[in-house]
Amino acid sequence: MKKTQQSQSAQQFLKPNPQVVPPSPNASYINATQFVTYVAEPRFDPHDFVQGSTTIRDVLLYKEIFDFLDFNKNGVLQPMDLRRAFQDVGGYRPKKQLIYQMLSDFDNDESGIIEFREFIKMMTMRPCDLDSKDDIERVFSNIDQDLNGYLTIDDLKYLAEECQEELTDDQYNTIIKLCDPEGEGKIRYEAFLKFMKKSQY
Numbered sequence: 001m002k003k004t005q006q007s008q009s010a011q012q013f014l015k016p017n018p019q020v021v022p023p024s025p026n027a028s029y030i031n032a033t034q035f036v037t038y039v040a041e042p043r044f045d046p047h048d049f050v051q052g053s054t055t056i057r058d059v060l061l062y063k064e065i066f067d068f069l070d071f072n073k074n075g076v077l078q079p080m081d082l083r084r085a086f087q088d089v090g091g092y093r094p095k096k097q098l099i100y101q102m103l104s105d106f107d108n109d110e111s112g113i114i115e116f117r118e119f120i121k122m123m124t125m126r127p128c129d130l131d132s133k134d135d136i137e138r139v140f141s142n143i144d145q146d147l148n149g150y151l152t153i154d155d156l157k158y159l160a161e162e163c164q165e166e167l168t169d170d171q172y173n174t175i176i177k178l179c180d181p182e183g184e185g186k187i188r189y190e191a192f193l194k195f196m197k198k199s200q201y
Helices: 001-014 056-069 079-090 096-106 118-125 133-143 153-164 167-176 191-196
Strands: 019-021 038-040
Touching: 019 096, 019 118, 056 079, 079 096, 096 118, 133 153, 133 191
Parallel strands: none
Antiparallel strands: 019 038
């Protein structure tokens, strides 16, 4: 019983911006400890989320996507929602580390969930906006399977396999050429860093 009460309290806590609705004046209670708090979902107004270059039409589109990903329909995205989205939409089974990294990147108030306002920020962010030089170096090291300081087509194929992506040899060669100004057939860290930084602008 105690565990069920805690679960119900957690669900109420996860509702964004709750409003307390007073009970009916005709309601009767045995004592104060049995007083029930009613939580009402605030009405969604897209105007509340318009900022910068984001339009009302953008907000409505993001809300539709957000509601689709919100499998529990509790108004927030939890780790399990993100995990199911990867599996059901992309057919990809992400590791827990990736899911919690996404949460930490966009969960500004450190609540352990992604609220709609945080989701909008996630949707409007440009690629690599959050990536520091250390982050990019860590990504490079993870792809560089031989730890030889450069990436080859074999490294890219390993990455594609991990991400469950199917690329042709021509696509691999195109990636190499984009990041290989010297024409060596390999991607060195400096060229990789320059390419990733260019993606931010």
